[in-house]
Amino acid sequence: MKKLGRVLIFLVLIVCMTTASVHAGGLWLYEEATPDMGVGGAGRQAAGFDASTAGGNPAAMTRLDRSQVEGGSMGIYPDTQWAGIYYVQRASFTTAAVNPTIGYRIAPWLSVGGGVSAVQGSLSERVAVNTLLEPGDGRLKYDASDVGYGYNLGVLFEMSPQTRLGVTYVSQVNLDFKDELRFKNLDGTILGAALNASGLLDAQLKINVNLPAQLAVGAYHALTDKLALVGTVNWQNWSRFGQPEISVADSNTVTDDLGYKDTYHAGIGVYYRVADPWLLMAGFGYDTSPTSSSSERSPVLPLGAQFRYATGVQYDWSKDFSIGAAYTLIDAGSAKINQSGGPLRGDLEGEYDTNFIHAFNVNFVYRF
Secondary structure, eight states: OHHHHHHHHHHHHHHHHOOOOEEETTEEEOOOSSGGGGGTTTTTTTOOOSTTHHHHOGGGGGGOSSOEEEEEEEEEEEEEOOOOTTTOSEEEEEEEEEOOEEEEEEETTEEEEEEEEEEEEEEEEEEEEOOTTSSSOEEEEEEEEEEEEEEEEEEEEEOSSSEEEEEEEEOOEEEEEEEEOEEESOTTOHHHHHHHHHTOTTOEEEEEEEEOOEEEEEEEEESSSSEEEEEEEEEEOGGGOBOOEEOOSSSSOOEEOOOOOOEEEEEEEEEEEEETTEEEEEEEEEEOOSOSSTTTOOTTSOOOSEEEEEEEEEEESSSSEEEEEEEEEEEOOOOOEEEOOHHHHOOEEEOOSOEEEEEEEEEEEEEO
């Protein structure tokens, strides 16, 4: 019972101090305020180094010999050009999750784990509305939030002290957003009258968004006591994401399905213990594009195939305390767009010469 009590305390601390994976439409952000951001999250399902494994693979918590507290801070800076105010001016989709988990060792070579999650999601969009020949643009605002629930499962196979394999599954989480459509500057316009006649002016709009399910396999292999290789492959069910794009293409509809397809990810990384207190990391990752062609790509999040380049460093201040930092450059591709938006939105054609996302973190691990 004493051992179980330590596990439960450890889980509560994890909920307070770490964050789960972040989602944006068609983009799964593996970047977290954790040490393994230095390898781009590669091997997260098998490494089991520190407290962040509660989110990466709860089964690997059985490898930890002490309770731990882990935390940090992460920043994300997108560097992208933009045009197309009738498609989107500002859009945000944010989630925050609580995910208590537990792990259990069945045999010396096999551990299992799992958890349940409560996810709070917020959707906010702003878009200009073309009033054609009448002076001045209208505006459309939408803000809503909801809470959804899901679960995650994990298995860890330890083939030898040097080699282990992890498999994880994260369930889909359904979020149902509901808010009134708030139009501005349409009084006395022909479009305002048409929207009123169709019942859309000041109507309540329901939008269903599904955070995608994910199946991932990760591996860890120590070549020497100083050098280790890690890798990950996974699948994400983005084809069920939903219809979060809001704009006025005509007087009858304001939503559009983003038309995403399922995506696949592969990542590799290396850990190198250059000296007793210093651990260096580097990683590379590739994600397939959630869209098939430029006519399907949305300016809400203009993504093509994505390439990740990660690096990081950890310093063991003592046997109880470690600090570190990591940086990842995400190249989201040229993301060509060629959409026909009708007379109100107009056609949108071009590509993003600069389409980078910069992510960086500082982190700490305290063992007791």
